[in-house]
Amino acid sequence: DVKVTQSSRYLVKRTGEKVFLECVQDMDHENMFWYRQDPGLGLRLIYFSYDVKMKEKGDIPEGYSVSREKKERFSLILESASTNQTSMYLCASNPGQTYEQYFGPGTRLTVT
Amino acid sequence: QKEVEQDPGPLSVPEGAIVSLNCTYSNSAFQYFMWYRQYSRKGPELLMYTYSSGNKEDGRFTAQVDKSSKYISLFIRDSQPSDSATYLCAMSAVGLGADGLTFGKGTHLIIQP
Numbered sequence: 001d002v003k004v005t006q007s008s009r010y011l012v013k014r015t016g017e018k019v020f021l022e023c024v025q026d027m028d029h030e031n032m033f034w035y036r037q038d039p040g041l042g043l044r045l046i047y048f049s050y051d052v053k054m055k056e057k058g059d060i061p062e063g064y065s066v067s068r069e070k071k072e073r074f075s076l077i078l079e080s081a082s083t084n085q086t087s088m089y090l091c092a093s094n095p096g097q098t099y100e101q102y103f104g105p106g107t108r109l110t111v112t
Numbered sequence: 113q114k115e116v117e118q119d120p121g122p123l124s125v126p127e128g129a130i131v132s133l134n135c136t137y138s139n140s141a142f143q144y145f146m147w148y149r150q151y152s153r154k155g156p157e158l159l160m161y162t163y164s165s166g167n168k169e170d171g172r173f174t175a176q177v178d179k180s181s182k183y184i185s186l187f188i189r190d191s192q193p194s195d196s197a198t199y200l201c202a203m204s205a206v207g208l209g210a211d212g213l214t215f216g217k218g219t220h221l222i223i224q225p
Contacts, residue, residue, distance in 0.1 A: 041217065042217035042218055043202075099204065100146075100161070101158070
């Protein structure tokens with residue numbers, strides 16, 4: 001089974017802190033994605049990566065950056081956390097030959 | 113333009129009923145259509161996908177795509193309490209998963225025992 005793991009299920013940070021969200025997949029997938037999920041807004045794509053050291057902006061990249069130094073790991077970085085970044089963050093991966101995206105369990109981030 | 117409309121519900125039906133979930137979209141470039149199921153406190157998991165127009169059946173689930181109307185549906189027959197979840201439609205214009213998906217907001221479905 002494909003497994004996508006995220007470093008934390010719940011995280012509480014203060015405004016202005018730098019926040020790292022880590023995602024690891026164990027199936028050698030080419031593509032990895034970061035989404036945020038908010039009530040009434042659904043899932044929105046923040047960034048994605050189709051190869052090591054490659055990244056592409058999604059629909060809402062402002063306030064975020066990403067890093068992919070190894071194929072299995074995709075990190076989302078909040079340079080200076082703000083309260084409007086309180087959300088559920090979901091990581092996903094895709095092997096590149098199918099349409100299915102495999103999701104991790106999510107990290108619920110609260111910024112106070 | 114990326115826009116997908118989906119009624120958030122909640123949609124509450126008795127066990128055994130046929131459930132119909134729908135999404136409309138505006139981007140005619142979308143060709144790949146998926147339905148994800150998300151249980152509470154879990155990540156979404158793929159339920160079904162279809163390419164272009166037509167029907168696809170898998171057990172109690174049937175997915176329909178009408179590209180001329182820009183309308184997709186998911187039918188659940190003989191609904192069970194374990195089907196209670198949020199159902200998300202998702203779409204892509206680019207094949208092979210190289211692009212992010214565009215999701216609907218999700219419909220919260222409740223199957224009453």
